[in-house]
Amino acid sequence: MKVYSIFRSGHFLVLLCLFTVEGKKSPTGKHICRKGLLSQVTENLYIKATSLKSSVPKDLIKNTRLLKKTTKVLFMTNCSVRDQVLSFYVKNVFSHLEVESEKLYVISAFQVLQENMNACLPCAPSTRLTPAVKNIKTTFLKLGEKGIYKAISELDILLPWIQAYIQTIL
Numbered sequence: 407m408k409v410y411s412i413f414r415s416g417h418f419l420v421l422l423c424l425f426t427v428e429g430k431k432s433p434t435g436k437h438i439c440r441k442g443l444l445s446q447v448t449e450n451l452y453i454k455a456t457s458l459k460s461s462v463p464k465d466l467i468k469n470t471r472l473l474k475k476t477t478k479v480l481f482m483t484n485c486s487v488r489d490q491v492l493s494f495y496v497k498n499v500f501s502h503l504e505v506e507s508e509k510l511y512v513i514s515a516f517q518v519l520q521e522n523m524n525a526c527l528p529c530a531p532s533t534r535l536t537p538a539v540k541n542i543k544t545t546f547l548k549l550g551e552k553g554i555y556k557a558i559s560e561l562d563i564l565l566p567w568i569q570a571y572i573q574t575i576l
């Protein structure tokens with residue numbers, strides 16, 4: 407089982423690198439929309455989320471939620487919110503993971519998602535932090551280290567959002 411999962415993640419990492427290096431951009435310099443890759447990366451992230459959750463302390467704070475139901479609507483409809491939620495995970499959450507290989511894996515996976523989502527639905531980049539993501543960050547920072555555990559546990563919320571969004575563009 408252990409050997410299998412190591413093989414699997416290693417295999418996936420190689421796949422990711424291949425996809426990121428080769429064919430990242432078309433000859434005109436634009437990113438190409440690869441919907442199949444979006445689904446595949448998300449499916450692999452479900453497996454990864456399970457092992458991440460078991461590698462960090464359990465989230466015991468039940469009266470606070472980072473990814474609220476109201477944010478889901480914005481995530482589905484607003485590309486800035488979508489991109490900023492994914493960036494929040496890369497910069498504020500995954501960057502704190504201690505196991506280097508896990509960190510590399512989830513960060514690359516999220517970056518592949520961001521690049522492909524933007525390629526599939528070009529979006530004017532918004533430099534200003536949206537109020538929805540600002541709220542997530544404020545709550546997250548208040549929780550300190552426990553915010554990281556909560557954010558990891560809320561991958562159970564985020565991955566279905568991502569999957570639901572991908573369904574709308576497939």
Ligand SMILES: *[C@@H]1O[C@H](CO)[C@@H](O)[C@H](O)[C@H]1NC(C)=O
Nearest residue numbers: 483484485486487536537538
């Ligand atoms: C996304 O939300 C932000 C902040 O609420 C807003 O300024 C922006 O216009 C929205 N973008 C789209 C494409 O709806």
